Amino acid sequence: MVTKHEDGTVATRQEQKLKPPSMFQVFLLNDDYTPMEFVVAILQEYFNKDREAATQIMLKVHRDGKGMCGVYPKDIASTKVELVLTHARKAGHPLQCMMEEA
Template sequence: MNEPSKTDSFQLPLTFIFYILDFMSDFHPFFHEHEHDDDLVVLNSQPKLKKPSLYRVILLNDDFTPMDFVIEILVNFFGMSEEQATAVMLQVHTRGVGICGTYSKDVAETKVYIVNSYAFENNHPLKCEMEEI
């Protein structure tokens, strides 16, 4: 004989479930809170996205860091050609500051950290900073 085992799950007939839900709807406020929302209007809105801020990464002049070291940094960390790096290095030397590039905040912070760490490791006082545009 096929007797139901103890592991068989107990299932209620759907009609019984609907009967219980209908019965509960008469008493529970959840079922009544939107009864009179016929005049409810739902508007879809698009979020207003703001472009992320950009930051300039700049090198500051000092009297001790060799020009070749500045060029090395500009080539290795900012992907400049030798000619571009020389032009920026001369700006740093003559004007006191040179722009290395414009980046998002995270990229700019990383480049500033890497350049300052590399200069410190090589015993040069060169400083790199960032400024919001």
């Protein structure tokens, strides 16, 4: 972009190329103690999943040991992990939640 000032000077500005933020996948991990209904409730509350989608993810966690809850920018993913872990601990469940770069 070129800007011409009244005094005759010309200023050029480089267009800054912003790269999109790194995205992170958030996962729940299976354990033998956290009730399935609690996992469904977590998915609905923290990942805005409807009951059907939450149930499908919970079954994937149960069957495969790990299920993806969503993909978010790093700070949002990190916050979701912390909220889930805090909620699970307060409820007395060992549910694990983690994130990894997409």
